[in-house]
Amino acid sequence: MTRPAPTRRILACAATVVSAGLLLTACGGHDTNSSASGATAKNAGGKTATVTISITDKDCAPSPAKVPAGAVKFKVSNKNSAKVTEAELQDHGKMLGEKENLTPGLSGDFTLNLDKGTYSVYCPGADTDRTAFSVTGATTKTWKDDPQLVAATQQYGTWIDGEVKQLVTTTDAFTAAVKAGNIDEAKSLYGKARIHYERIEPTAEIWGDLDARIDGRADDAATPADFTGFHRLEQALWQKKSLAGTAKLADQLDADVKTLNSQVPSVEYQPAVIANGATDLINEIQSSKITGEEERYSHIDLLDFDGNLAGANEAVSVLMPTLKQKDAALATEIDQRYQAVLTALKSYAAKPGYEGTGYVDYRKVTDAQRRTLAQTVDAYAESVSKIAGKIA
């Protein structure tokens, strides 16, 4: 869960991005006059095709229904349908891009770089919920023609799937302790589940509602009842020191991570998205771990830090073989800066550590020490943010 003001934007971006595949900056595309859209055209070596999708109770037919291969901007609007509020572009059942939560009167857009092929526009709830959409022209060479990158995305997907499975198991154990009313045991199991979520956060954030329920903070919640998930239980364990009335919350968290587990295998990872997900994870360290914001009741922030860093490193690692070929100097710089972060973090390692996390209580880390940590993280993020442009 990303933090306050930027939260919604970043979540929206993550959704667009992972699904949009190539276009991380697609978030900027809401402003039709922005330079981002101009740059899209330049980047694709042609002009961006615009496709209009009007959501109705009846359907979500794209107009035009056929465009040439390249960058395609989908402008989705909902004039007056109460029952249909989203439209997705799918490639044989896999979601590539979407605009959701479009209640009557709202509109939005997403941009994708599409190859020749047959796709469909899907809008759950409509009488006709799927309409064909085709892309014509020459198939351009993409990362999919590079076996090394294809292997990288598969490797990353497998790793994510494995992490989410472990998240389910460890969350099960944690929530069982919560429901048994065993505070000490629950405290020791909390971090063991958390770390798996922190490793896969950019993927989990694709489902904004799920992420908010699992990882939302007290101040993200519209009403007290909306504050659920890990941090609600964290508050009960460390601040309120009582698990009274938390059984339902535990069940919901359990169910939510299981839903996540069932959704995650459907995600199609693209190299640039994996790279930018790594940047997102490192930014997460800077914005919510160094600050002590995320684990404000338990203060196990260094464990989350470890999780974000491991997630970023996995993403970087799968892309490394390609990056080394494209820009060996950047690859070396990234490796050095990763080691610097790791060294800085490991200086706070402890056995068994605070609450069994393997690290010290984050409250013991002074402001000056936090600043030193932050500086290594900043440098790492800066170089990782350059990967996507090299491998795409």
Next chain:
Amino acid sequence: MTDTPDITPAPDEAGPERAAVSRRRLLGAVGAGAAVAGAALGAGGAVLAHHDSGSSGADAAGSGPQTVAFRGVHQAGIATPSQDRLCFATFDVGPGATAADLRELLKTWTAAAEAMTLGNPVPGNPGDLYTPPEDTGEAAGLQPGNLTITIGYGPTLFDRRFGLAGRRPSGLVKLPHLPKDNLDPANSDGDLCVQACADDPQVAFHAVRNLRRLAFGTLVPRWMELGFGRTSSTTPQQATPRNLMGFKDGTRNIDGTDAALMGAHVWIGDEEPQRWARGGSYLVSRKIRMLMEQWDRDRLGDQQDVFGRFKSTGAPLTGKAEFDTPDFHAKSGGQYVIPADAHIRLAAHENNNGLRILRRGYSYTDGIDPETGDLMGGLFFIAFMKSPQQFITLQTALGQHDALNEYIQHIGSGLFAVPPGLAAGQDWGTQLFG
């Protein structure tokens, strides 16, 4: 800048050559030779060549492209006319960074600084959707604003870390404790400093922000100050501005266009054994908090006695017009007209064996004091001199006797050796490491 005719092309229109040059290529080019750098910078090359050989001078405001030559005998931002705004930052070399890293960064900084002073963005590949833009963008479409970027090196840079001990300029030793110093380490010192001055605060800030960004992994920022209004004039054509006490306190500053005075007081000369530092200068920064609430309650007569000038005209208490020479001997009723502890008497070269420094300070504010609710702000004092001893001598006298001390406090300090200007094709890394 809004009333100035839009003569300089906006960065996006600066020319196709620039857009085609990748950062890496450009950075290589600067090391390789001036001709390449000139070509790489496209439209700016002409400006470069024009100012290359002479002493740096600014185009008169409003009549030219509002750029100040980046290269020359001396660095810009010292003798050149004082711009309206300042962004000043210091940095420390981060743990793990090597001499090679620093040298490479200084080369990168040279290319970026030169581009920005021409009103161009940090070189890169704009429009690549997969990559964060090299330039952060907030100066796009703004005038260059006579941006100058001046670099300086602190005493700590010449310790054993980077093999620079043998190149330390002889005067570059941390300033001693001076009378009434109340310095905060968080606002003092640094391995390097960057002074960015421009007529637009956003242009000055943009310069420091982008240099900082390029420095990730090599430097860590130490402190930064934004100056919102100049308090000095470095040429007679500029009116003397007022400081936050409402006084003109820069009337008797050195004229930056007076080569003889600059040579005598500001530029490091042949007396310096480190040849690479000759043509440079020493920069002293002092963050001087003014106790504005107390000052504002002082009666006018006393305020004028504290400075030794009339508040309204800026004239010395012995004169009628701002530039009248003060008469430090004049007495009235047995008392000096300009009191013995008046600021201008203690600071005057007549009373300091001819000692002079070039002041180039700015007013700053840090908002509200969380403890008292009082204004936090004052003078971000910057001065250039050929030896730090000039400042030490002056401040020792002022710190002990200046009537102004009741209303000010020195809370930050820095001393930096400012290298000479870059010749065509030269970069800061090569200049520093030799």
